[in-house]
Amino acid sequence: MNERPGNGALYGGNPPGAGNTDPLIINVCLSGNVATKAVNPHLPVSVNEIVESGLAAVEAGATMLHVHAYEADGSPTWRPGIFGRILQGIRQHCPAAVLVATTSGRLHGEIEKRAAVLGLDGDAKPDMASLTLGSLNFPNQASVNAPDTLRRLCLLMREKDILPELEAFDLGMLNYAFYLQRKGLLPLDCYVNLMLGSLGAVPGRVLDLANLAREVPLGWTWAAAGIGRYQLPVNTAAMLMGGNVRVGLEDNPYYDYASREPASNAQLVRRIVRLAGELGRPIASCQETRARLQLGQRENWKATQAVIRKLRPDDIAAAIHLLGQWNMAPIQPSAQVPIPERDRLEADNTFVATLRGRVVGVASYLHRGGKWAETASLAVDPEFLGCGIGFQLQHARLAEMRAKGIAHVRTDSDRPEVIRWYVDKFGYRITGQQPKKHAFGRADCDHWTILELDLDPT
Known part of the structure; x- marks a missing residue:
């Protein structure tokens, strides 16, 4: 059989190009660990708010929803019961949307807490789960992702047939994904968010995005996210390069960063849809997204198993x-x-x-x-x-x-x-x-x- 090119541009990777008309996947990070309602009153925190915000984002054109969950006091939680209510609530009205649960260790470092959401099943089971590919410093805290933690999360995702939503904040993290894949801990065709503009990560410049994107292997699906003021330019550059976008209030709570005008997730999605139309990029449907990501296809996992x-x-x-x-x-x-x-x-x-x-x-x-x-x-x-x-x-x-x-x-x-x-x-x-x-x-x-x-x- 013909071997697929290996990882990275040096091995036949995914060099950025112009004129791509592939349907655009829009991944919305509805909320996160940092922003609060004091910063943006539209930030969804309760179960009902997150469900409503997610459904509005899908109606606007999103097909992937990256979900965090919160306790009644608004503090981020790892508890699977709360995640389950959110995922079930969205699926009740939009069963085809791709639902992604966070396994972030930024606030809860114990593997048992980070992995708890992976044990959900039925309508509460996530289609995907986030996997940050290394440790890094944010402005006020560290995100620690030890090798053994990543290995155990990968093994659980493989066992449960949950596709990892890879997060690469620099080229070293992307290279670590290739290592995990060689060990059989990732599927053959992966989805990866290229995260730019955060302190301790790759800067939010077009040059930096191009250097990351050119190393993404053929067959992988990549999206780009810009943190804060970099969200719109990075999203736009990704569309021009043939990539996809991650957008949402977790990464940037403002519609206009300079004036600090608060945004809603649906507003941010509608802007991406409008720009995509101007750039000749049709918007992927939920069904097209699921097919592109090969969700539920065990052969994608088996392809990396010796x-x-x-x-x-x-x-x-x-x-x-x-x-x-x-x-x-x-x-x-x-x-x-x-x-x-x-x-x-x-x-x-x-x-x-x-x-x-x-x-x-x-x-x-x-x-x-x-x-x-x-x-x-x-x-x-x-x-x-x-x-x-x-x-x-x-x-x-x-x-x-x-x-x-x-x-x-x-x-x-x-x-x-x-x-x-x-x-x-x-x-x-x-x-x-x-x-x-x-x-x-x-x-x-x-x-x-x-x-x-x-x-x-x-």
């Missing part, structure tokens, strides 16, 4: 090439080792990991008779190191050995990091050393470290 299976004849060339990157023998002229002897590939003892049809990992073992076996080569494509593929391959071969009644496993390695991996991750113990059959005249690598593992029966 498949572990047995070696097939048509995998052999790719597997040998991959192993050749990790074995010393092919690059040492003094060590002329035949490939079959070196890699010990056999169809019945070798597993491969494939990603969209491409072999990205290989692992094998040898049954030495009775209850003994030896784990042989294990290699992962360098592009996917650290993504858990080696871990999955090791689990697969250990599981098969257990099923065959093998009780004792041995492996040899000359790489300190690999030795630590076997010991720390799987409980192997170091039992000795032995000289290599094919030596290289180097004291640091002319012996194997012997590792052994006793397998518990299944």
Whole structure:
């Protein structure tokens, strides 16, 4: 199959261009963690106000609603019951709208609170949930998004089939999204908001938006948001570049920032619709938005999950090439080792990991008779190191050995990091050393470290 270009413009990304006439997706951030009614009396806070504001925004042309929830005193809340009432209230009148729940850690840092909204189901279940891709400083507080927190949120969204609404405040955050995707923690085609103009983020200049947008992979859907006075110019630039827009009172409570004229969400949407018409951009419907984002299509998630299976004849060339990157023998002229002897590939003892049809990992073992076996080569494509593929391959071969009644496993390695991996991750113990059959005249690598593992029966 043809491989899709990788992330970023250097790999065939999404360079901005003029004349795009794709239907425009309008994502409205109805309210947030900072603005209050003292700043803008139109800011929706109660459940009924948020529902009414959301429905008015959809009537004006929005198809996505980014939702925060509040306690009776107006303070932001994480409680799923309040979120559920909002989402159900909107769906009762507009079932096709794309509903997005915040998982912001700006005020509630505990993962249990941030993830609580992901447990809603039925009409209260969000279609999407926000995922800020890194930590940053706002004017008066920090937004902390630790790697483990992001990983756990991604896993929950994948489990619940809730599409992440990615938020990238700089190029580093966008790059982190590519890392999460390589680890199988994001779907193949993502939605991302490019957030500009906040303190501690990318400035709200057209140049900065262009530099971010050109790194968005093909197949992804991106929208741009400008904070405060940058909202209108960033939204306009995004439409010209073929992107989509995030607009709303969370990012900017004013219709005219210079005069501090308060806005409503519907007013901000109507202005975007008017400008889009002048620029030749039709407005996406809710159904078009859902189709573009592939909501409810599990294949989008499955496309980034490595498949572990047995070696097939048509995998052999790719597997040998991959192993050749990790074995010393092919690059040492003094060590002329035949490939079959070196890699010990056999169809019945070798597993491969494939990603969209491409072999990205290989692992094998040898049954030495009775209850003994030896784990042989294990290699992962360098592009996917650290993504858990080696871990999955090791689990697969250990599981098969257990099923065959093998009780004792041995492996040899000359790489300190690999030795630590076997010991720390799987409980192997170091039992000795032995000289290599094919030596290289180097004291640091002319012996194997012997590792052994006793397998518990299944």
